Amino acid sequence: MELHNKPAHALHTMLKNKEISAVELAEEVFKHIDQTESKIGAYVTLTHDEAVNAAKVVDSKIVNGEEIGVLTGIPCAIKDNICTKGIKTTCASKILENFVPPYDATVMTKLNAVNPVILGKANMDEFAMGGSTENSGFHVTHNPHDLDRVPGGSSGGSAAAVASGEAIYALGSDTGGSIRQPASFCGVVGLKPTYGRVSRYGLVAYASSLDQIGPITKDVTDCAHVLNVIAGHDVMDSTSSTAEVPDFTKSLVADVKGLKIGLPKEYFIEGMDSEVESAIRNAAKTFEKLGATLKEISLPHTDVAVSTYYLIAPAEAATNLERYDGVSYGERVDGVDVVDMMKNTRSKLFGEEVKRRIMIGNYALSAGYYDAYYLKALKVRTLIQRDFTEAFGDVDVILAPTAPTAAYKIGEMISDPLKMYLQDICTVPLNLAGLPGISVPCGMTSNKLPIGFQLIGKALDEATIIKAAYTYEQANK
Numbered sequence: 001m002e003l004h005n006k007p008a009h010a011l012h013t014m015l016k017n018k019e020i021s022a023v024e025l026a027e028e029v030f031k032h033i034d035q036t037e038s039k040i041g042a043y044v045t046l047t048h049d050e051a052v053n054a055a056k057v058v059d060s061k062i063v064n065g066e067e068i069g070v071l072t073g074i075p076c077a078i079k080d081n082i083c084t085k086g087i088k089t090t091c092a093s094k095i096l097e098n099f100v101p102p103y104d105a106t107v108m109t110k111l112n113a114v115n116p117v118i119l120g121k122a123n124m125d126e127f128a129m130g131g132s133t134e135n136s137g138f139h140v141t142h143n144p145h146d147l148d149r150v151p152g153g154s155s156g157g158s159a160a161a162v163a164s165g166e167a168i169y170a171l172g173s174d175t176g177g178s179i180r181q182p183a184s185f186c187g188v189v190g191l192k193p194t195y196g197r198v199s200r201y202g203l204v205a206y207a208s209s210l211d212q213i214g215p216i217t218k219d220v221t222d223c224a225h226v227l228n229v230i231a232g233h234d235v236m237d238s239t240s241s242t243a244e245v246p247d248f249t250k251s252l253v254a255d256v257k258g259l260k261i262g263l264p265k266e267y268f269i270e271g272m273d274s275e276v277e278s279a280i281r282n283a284a285k286t287f288e289k290l291g292a293t294l295k296e297i298s299l300p301h302t303d304v305a306v307s308t309y310y311l312i313a314p315a316e317a318a319t320n321l322e323r324y325d326g327v328s329y330g331e332r333v334d335g336v337d338v339v340d341m342m343k344n345t346r347s348k349l350f351g352e353e354v355k356r357r358i359m360i361g362n363y364a365l366s367a368g369y370y371d372a373y374y375l376k377a378l379k380v381r382t383l384i385q386r387d388f389t390e391a392f393g394d395v396d397v398i399l400a401p402t403a404p405t406a407a408y409k410i411g412e413m414i415s416d417p418l419k420m421y422l423q424d425i426c427t428v429p430l431n432l433a434g435l436p437g438i439s440v441p442c443g444m445t446s447n448k449l450p451i452g453f454q455l456i457g458k459a460l461d462e463a464t465i466i467k468a469a470y471t472y473e474q475a476n477k
């Protein structure tokens with residue numbers, strides 16, 4: 001197997017045994033990027049020279065006999081809404097086209113402590129708004145399994161990079177499914193941690209009560225390693241959890257005996273692709289064969305999750321995006337006076353989807369409509385949270401599809417935003433409830449497109465979903 005297709009833990013062994021050097025590894029991945037990037041378009045920015053310099057530092061550590069971590073010297077991609085000191089962070093928006101953060105996001109500080117090799121910044125839907133990466137202000141990313149199809153989104157660049165070998169692993173962000181859904185469309189593993197498990201400091205805010213950063217990896221083992229590095233309390237993020245962080249690699253044990261798995265009937269919806277449904281049901285049978293018990297459960301407010309999400313997320317987005325006014329930072333389009341300048345800046349530099357959300361959000365928050373829309377959505381959010389609390393009285397984890405279909409064609413949904421929003425039905429409830437979820441590949445459609453299932457865990461119980469995901473992966477090797 002070529003180096004760029006290997007998981008981080010396998011490359012780590014090769015680095016440690018001096019079978020390869022970190023510079024050789026970085027150069028091999030860049031060579032592959034040179035060959036494939038024109039077809040995939042996974043990146044907004046590539047940082048070749050910085051990557052090679054970082055790899056040289058790793059090589060000297062290895063030569064000096066220093067201990068290296070599993071992610072040390074491993075080439076990775078970072079979603080372009082995560083602030084990287086000295087490296088452009090655009091959010092795939094024209095309004096931040098030349099923004100170079102003067103500081104690192106906390107996840108970058110943590111990652112840099114283990115000496116990674118950062119290949120570049122991955123493409124995304126502008127400000128993480130979307131599910132196909134077609135809303136990028138710069139270019140569309142293509143699904144490595146079928147170049148005519150979307151990679152999913154909004155972390156489509158991150159998932160496509162990992163799936164195509166243009167990165168060994170990546171960081172993404174998930175506000176309503178943006179790690180799990182592209183992982184599922186691209187046939188890789190993606191985990192959204194519990195809200196608060198990973199610091200949001202330095203993640204450009206979309207919807208602050210929903211956003212979480214998480215890993216996109218080639219397998220479950222790498223997922224545990226990445227989560228180990230990025231998780232933990234951060235004084236810079238007041239919503240970050242103070243709960244102790246377990247060593248997630250301890251969950252890499254193949255054992256689901258006695259695990260109670262719930263299958264929510266509302267997630268197997270009408271309009272769901274039949275091949276996706278049978279792949280998820282087969283995965284459930286595999287778990288049963290491995291010793292888990294299955295139970296049908298109900299999450300009765302699932303049908304209102306999408307409408308709830310599409311009020312809360314735009315409301316928070318409208319507020320968060322007020323700061324792009326052409327004054328403090330970001331690009332500016334001049335006008336005759338300051339108001340005209342702000343108007344020009346925002347109307348010319350934000351894309352259609354971002355403007356649509358700002359309008360929905362401001363409408364939902366405006367006097368006279370606040371109670372009817374935003375406040376109501378907050379109440380329904382509580383009901384959705386309660387559904388999960390009740391379900392977790394009976395089961396340890398919940399198994400569901402990650403998305404109702406496999407990857408769709410580029411252009412197929414972009415003119416119909418409502419249709420695209422409905423695609424988020426399986427992922428948004430977890431964000432509304434703050435729960436962790438992992439998407440794991442579980443087969444292919446007859447068109448050779450990846451399908452993923454999602455395991456949903458109790459709050460702060462990433463360990464159990466990682467263990468179950470690992471067990472499934474080992475059984476299907």
Ligand code: GLN
Nearest residue numbers: 128130131175176177178
């Ligand atoms: N597709 C969802 C949206 O457009 C989710 C995005 C995300 O998780 N960042 O809001």
